[in-house]
Structure formats: structure tokens, C-alpha cells
Amino acid sequence: MNKTKFLSIFLPICLLPLLLAKLALHFEWFEGGTASQGEWMPEEVFVLPGLEAHEKVWRLAVIPANDCTERCQQGLHTVQQLFIGLGRKQVQVQPWLLSTEPADTILQQYPVFQQQPGANSSHAAVQNYIVIVDVQGLALLRYPLPNDEQLPADIARAIRSDLLKLMNYDRIRV
Structure with a gap:
């Protein structure tokens, strides 16, 4: 596997979780700060x-x-x-x-x-x-x-x- 093919696969795999986290924060897909029930x-x-x-x-x-x-x-x-x-x-x-x-x-x-x-x-x-x-x-x-x-x-x-x-x-x- 050559260097450019490796980077073209490796970078999207690394950047995908960061992109998903950014989208989750932007669209408020989760409820943050609910560690306590009171x-x-x-x-x-x-x-x-x-x-x-x-x-x-x-x-x-x-x-x-x-x-x-x-x-x-x-x-x-x-x-x-x-x-x-x-x-x-x-x-x-x-x-x-x-x-x-x-x-x-x-x-x-x-x-x-x-x-x-x-x-x-x-x-x-x-x-x-x-x-x-x-x-x-x-x-x-x-x-x-x-x-x-x-x-x-x-x-x-x-x-x-x-x-x-x-x-x-x-x-x-x-």
C-alpha cells in the first residue's frame, strides 16, 4: 500500500468521530450535564x-x-x-x-x-x-x-x- 492511499483511508477514519461530535454538539442531539437526578x-x-x-x-x-x-x-x-x-x-x-x-x-x-x-x-x-x-x-x-x-x-x-x-x-x- 502506498503512502497516498494509506493517508486517504486513515485521515477520514480519524476525522469522522470529530465531525460527528461537532454535529452532535451543534444540533443538540444529547442532553449534557445529567449526572445527578436531583x-x-x-x-x-x-x-x-x-x-x-x-x-x-x-x-x-x-x-x-x-x-x-x-x-x-x-x-x-x-x-x-x-x-x-x-x-x-x-x-x-x-x-x-x-x-x-x-x-x-x-x-x-x-x-x-x-x-x-x-x-x-x-x-x-x-x-x-x-x-x-x-x-x-x-x-x-x-x-x-x-x-x-x-x-x-x-x-x-x-x-x-x-x-x-x-x-x-x-x-x-x-
Whole structure:
């Protein structure tokens, strides 16, 4: 095989993937940036101020708008089942109920949850959501509280997937 024949075959083979990639970007044939299933917070919100520095755990916060209604209780049940399903990774996660109302009766039904009265649950970006909070108290991802159209198992699956990814890439523990 001579040099010109080799180049006439080799160059199109090398350039074809680049051309296809350029066309895919130009015509938006794929959906980019969908590694997470939750919605990233639109702004920086610290929902758990004053966390103890020695506690290096992630938080799953259920944040109702007012008092804990049926939708909020579905969210609590979803997060409790998710927490139980984490198995040995439970030591790296704490479920929280961030409500301005005292919820002693609700917390008796869901014993894995903690409640902090001074938490920042009044921010509109986190109300009526289940939020993944990092070890420093910053809200990262949010998921809507389950309602009739959304299955709690689907929301739990999405939270679990994102939480495990975040825990695997966590460099604060190292």
C-alpha cells in the first residue's frame, strides 16, 4: 500500500468521530450535564449552621413549608426507608427534620430523625423539599416532597444514587 492511499483511508477514519461530535454538539442531539437526578440548588444556602466540626456526616433534611402535613410525613417515611436501606453507610448520614414547629409526636413515629430549632428552614429555595446537605451545612441537591403523582420509591432511588456518588467523591474525610 502506498503512502497516498494509506493517508486517504486513515485521515477520514480519524476525522469522522470529530465531525460527528461537532454535529452532535451543534444540533443538540444529547442532553449534557445529567449526572445527578436531583435539582442543584440555585444559590448557596446553609441550612444547618453551627454544626460540630468533628461530625463529618452528610445530612438528609426534610424541610416542610409550615407544619408537617401528609406530604411531609410521606417525605419522612421515604427518607427513613432510604436511611435504613443504606446499611453500613448509615454512619455517614444523619436524617433531619427542619421545621419551625416542634414535632415531638412526629419524631416519635420516625426515630431516626433529629430536629434542630435554629436551622434555616425559612429560605424559599429549600421549603417543601428533601435536601442533601454536605458536612459543612451547605444544601447541595433538592428533591420535591412526594405527592400523588410521584412515587416515593422513585424519589428515594434518585436520592440514594446522588448521595452515594457524593459520598464516594467526598474529600473532606481523607
